[in-house]
Amino acid sequence: MSEVVPVAHPPVLALRGITKRFGGVQALVDVDLRVRAGEVVALAGDNGAGKSTLVKVISGVSPADRGVIEWEGRLVQIKRPHDAHALGIATVYQDLAMCDNLDVVGNLFLGREIDRVGVLDEVEMERRARDLMRALSIRIPDVRVPVAALSAGQRQAVAISRSLMGAPKVLLLDEPTAALGVEQTSHLLDLIEEVRDRGMAIILISHNMGDIKAVADRVAVLRLGRNNGLFDVSTVTQEQIISSVTGAADNAVAHRSKGDEEAWP
Amino acid sequence: MSRGGPHRDGGPAGPGSPGPITTDRERRAARGWRDSVRQYALEVRGSVRGGERGPLLVLAGLLVIWIVFQGLDDKFLSPRNLSNLSVDIVGTGLVAVGIVFVLLIREIDLSVGSVSGLAGAAFAVLNVNHGVPEWLAVIVAVATGTAVGAFHGFFHAWLGVPAFVVTLAGLLIWNGLTLYLLGASGTINIDEEGLVASLTSRHFGNDLVAYAVAALGTAGYFLAAHRRRSRHRAAGMPYRTEGDIGMRTGLLAVVAFAGAHTLNRFQGLPLALLIFLVVLVVSDYLLRRTRYGRRVYAVGGGVEAARRAGIGVERVRVAMFMVSGTLAAFGGLFVASGLTSASPTTARAAGSGMLLINAIAAAVIGGTSLFGGRGSPWSVLLGVVVIQSIASGMGLLGVQDAVQFMITGGVLLAAVAADALSRRAQARRGRP
Numbered sequence: 001m002s003e004v005v006p007v008a009h010p011p012v013l014a015l016r017g018i019t020k021r022f023g024g025v026q027a028l029v030d031v032d033l034r035v036r037a038g039e040v041v042a043l044a045g046d047n048g049a050g051k052s053t054l055v056k057v058i059s060g061v062s063p064a065d066r067g068v069i070e071w072e073g074r075l076v077q078i079k080r081p082h083d084a085h086a087l088g089i090a091t092v093y094q095d096l097a098m099c100d101n102l103d104v105v106g107n108l109f110l111g112r113e114i115d116r117v118g119v120l121d122e123v124e125m126e127r128r129a130r131d132l133m134r135a136l137s138i139r140i141p142d143v144r145v146p147v148a149a150l151s152a153g154q155r156q157a158v159a160i161s162r163s164l165m166g167a168p169k170v171l172l173l174d175e176p177t178a179a180l181g182v183e184q185t186s187h188l189l190d191l192i193e194e195v196r197d198r199g200m201a202i203i204l205i206s207h208n209m210g211d212i213k214a215v216a217d218r219v220a221v222l223r224l225g226r227n228n229g230l231f232d233v234s235t236v237t238q239e240q241i242i243s244s245v246t247g248a249a250d251n252a253v254a255h256r257s258k259g260d261e262e263a264w265p
Numbered sequence: 266m267s268r269g270g271p272h273r274d275g276g277p278a279g280p281g282s283p284g285p286i287t288t289d290r291e292r293r294a295a296r297g298w299r300d301s302v303r304q305y306a307l308e309v310r311g312s313v314r315g316g317e318r319g320p321l322l323v324l325a326g327l328l329v330i331w332i333v334f335q336g337l338d339d340k341f342l343s344p345r346n347l348s349n350l351s352v353d354i355v356g357t358g359l360v361a362v363g364i365v366f367v368l369l370i371r372e373i374d375l376s377v378g379s380v381s382g383l384a385g386a387a388f389a390v391l392n393v394n395h396g397v398p399e400w401l402a403v404i405v406a407v408a409t410g411t412a413v414g415a416f417h418g419f420f421h422a423w424l425g426v427p428a429f430v431v432t433l434a435g436l437l438i439w440n441g442l443t444l445y446l447l448g449a450s451g452t453i454n455i456d457e458e459g460l461v462a463s464l465t466s467r468h469f470g471n472d473l474v475a476y477a478v479a480a481l482g483t484a485g486y487f488l489a490a491h492r493r494r495s496r497h498r499a500a501g502m503p504y505r506t507e508g509d510i511g512m513r514t515g516l517l518a519v520v521a522f523a524g525a526h527t528l529n530r531f532q533g534l535p536l537a538l539l540i541f542l543v544v545l546v547v548s549d550y551l552l553r554r555t556r557y558g559r560r561v562y563a564v565g566g567g568v569e570a571a572r573r574a575g576i577g578v579e580r581v582r583v584a585m586f587m588v589s590g591t592l593a594a595f596g597g598l599f600v601a602s603g604l605t606s607a608s609p610t611t612a613r614a615a616g617s618g619m620l621l622i623n624a625i626a627a628a629v630i631g632g633t634s635l636f637g638g639r640g641s642p643w644s645v646l647l648g649v650v651v652i653q654s655i656a657s658g659m660g661l662l663g664v665q666d667a668v669q670f671m672i673t674g675g676v677l678l679a680a681v682a683a684d685a686l687s688r689r690a691q692a693r694r695g696r697p
Binding site: 081095101102106107110111112115120130 | 493496497500501502554555556557559562563565566567569570571573574575576637638639
């Protein structure tokens with residue numbers, strides 16, 4: 001399904017030489033990452049490798065000290081969450097951040113309610129919520145149940161569909177399958193493909209090699225805050241990724257692929 | 266878009282869905298009252314799963330309370346006592362509505378009793394001692410409550426002091442200020458013919474007024490429900506059946522007209538009750554139907570989610586304490602009106618927390634959660650009737666204060682325990 005995307009396009013989002021330091025700790029050193037429309041790039045790495053830090057840099061929660069961010073080919077600054085939002089970067093954090101007391105409709109439209117002079121247009125919001133759930137084939141009992149009554153997988157799906165409400169171009173998913181069972185995970189991976197096929201660029205942070213092999217087009221490995229490999233998922237083996245993650249193979253394919261067009265599959 | 270795929274039917278849910286509303290176009294014609302009852306049961310189950318407690322249990326409790334007190338003293342359900350009850354609930358009820366706003370954002374305001382005492386004192390001092398016109402003194406008294414709320418909100422939201430500490434300090438500060446204001450002159454009697462006194466003494470003697478209000482409320486409910494139904498139907502979405510709307514409207518009409526009839530057998534519709542009902546309708550609409558109200562619920566349901574959705578959490582917090590202070594002051598005027606005085610004794614009583622406890626109990630008994638994000642102003646009506654029924658019944662029987670305190674405290678504890686239990690049950694069932 002990845003051939004949907006014309007290869008000629010520049011990456012939607014390109015990071016070059018991202019460096020971030022917390023006190024004496026180098027969290028990120030010269031990290032590069034690119035993602036094109038209609039592809040899923042997995043971001044893998046051990047605990048403390050810098051994945052979460054990189055997510056915070058991209059989402060504007062904690063901007064980089066040095067480095068360049070390009071959005072659709074032009075230089076941009078992401079200093080605050082608002083900047084990322086304005087560009088079209090949506091983030092689904094691991095904790096999901098939902099209002100348990102509100103129903104699915106309320107959560108989907110939180111902060112962007114449809115209203116007429118301040119009075120909520122519940123009918124229109126519910127209609128759009130149903131359309132969205134249907135279009136993404138998300139199975140939930142009803143859009144009017146409080147999210148507190150949903151399963152972990154359903155909540156994750158609702159969180160992802162909420163992040164799509166603002167019509168973003170890049171979607172950051174932080175460990176979306178960490179809390180899910182087997183069947184829920186497979187539903188979620190279907191959802192990620194569905195979203196990818198709509199032309200979205202997706203950065204998927206994951207520990208799970210199975211998920212990465214199933215849904216990602218490429219996988220970028222971070223180790224100790226540095227790039228430690230960039231692989232085409234269709235050709236790489238799970239062992240190669242794991243050895244790159246653990247540092248058993250420091251000279252993995254396309255090691256430190258800084259600015260290297262050949263490194264792109 | 267290779268995966269548009271087989272579309273699931275948009276209907277709500279498979280079997281066992283807690284969905285509150287039925288969709289089915291095919292079945293809608295054949296639905297009778299039995300389906301309505303079943304639908305109501307489903308709806309209750311759905312909201313209980315979402316962490317709400319249905320009102321049925323409280324209604325049953327109220328029925329028991331009424332039957333017991335009527336058995337002990339047959340004056341309890343007399344039109345006179347019920348009419349007095351409907352006036353006595355208003356002061357506490359208004360304070361409790363303010364508490365609901367604060368509880369919804371998962372905070373607490375312990376100062377409301379003192380603030381209502383302060384408002385009464387401010388009014389009396391300005392009007393009686395300094396000759397300020399009543400309307401102006403009322404505005405200043407209510408605005409004092411708003412300012413006090415802003416003060417609490419500032420300390421809580423911007424300086425990060427826990428709300429219960431801020432308002433606990435407030436409880437003492439404003440009670441002290443009240444005693445200070447009244448200190449020189451002792452008890453201040455307010456004008457018995459005046460505006461504030463009429464808040465609780467005025468009744469609409471004409472029977473038609475009470476019936477008109479009942480009819481208006483019922484018709485308003487019916488039209489709103491009907492309009493929602495047509496809009497849902499036009500959008501091809503689940504909607505309530507005609508029979509269901511009819512049954513609900515019927516129940517409301519029975520309650521409203523029975524109430525109107527009872528009130529008319531004494532002195533007619535009390536102005537205080539009318540004001541209370543208007544405050545309930547307005548605040549319920551504000552909280553549940555407007556964009557702003559949705560944000561209030563969001564802050565109570567998940568601060569982090571609200572913040573990420575771009576909601577100014579601090580502003581909402583300050584605003585809720587302002588609402589609570591304002592309604593506490595407004596309620597305080599009704600309390601002063603009922604006593605036709607502002608006195609250090611009542612100020613001490615306010616400081617002792619009777620009004621505070623009653624207001625919190627009313628909100629929680631009615632179904633507003635201490636854990637934030639769940640409940641509505643309407644819950645206050647039920648809760649305050651329960652609380653005031655107990656107080657009124659014990660008053661009729663001449664139960665001494667000491668016992669009344671223990672019983673009221675026990676009722677509050679029971680209500681809070683029920684709230685905590687329903688939250689635990691929900692955590693076991695729903696959450697991951």
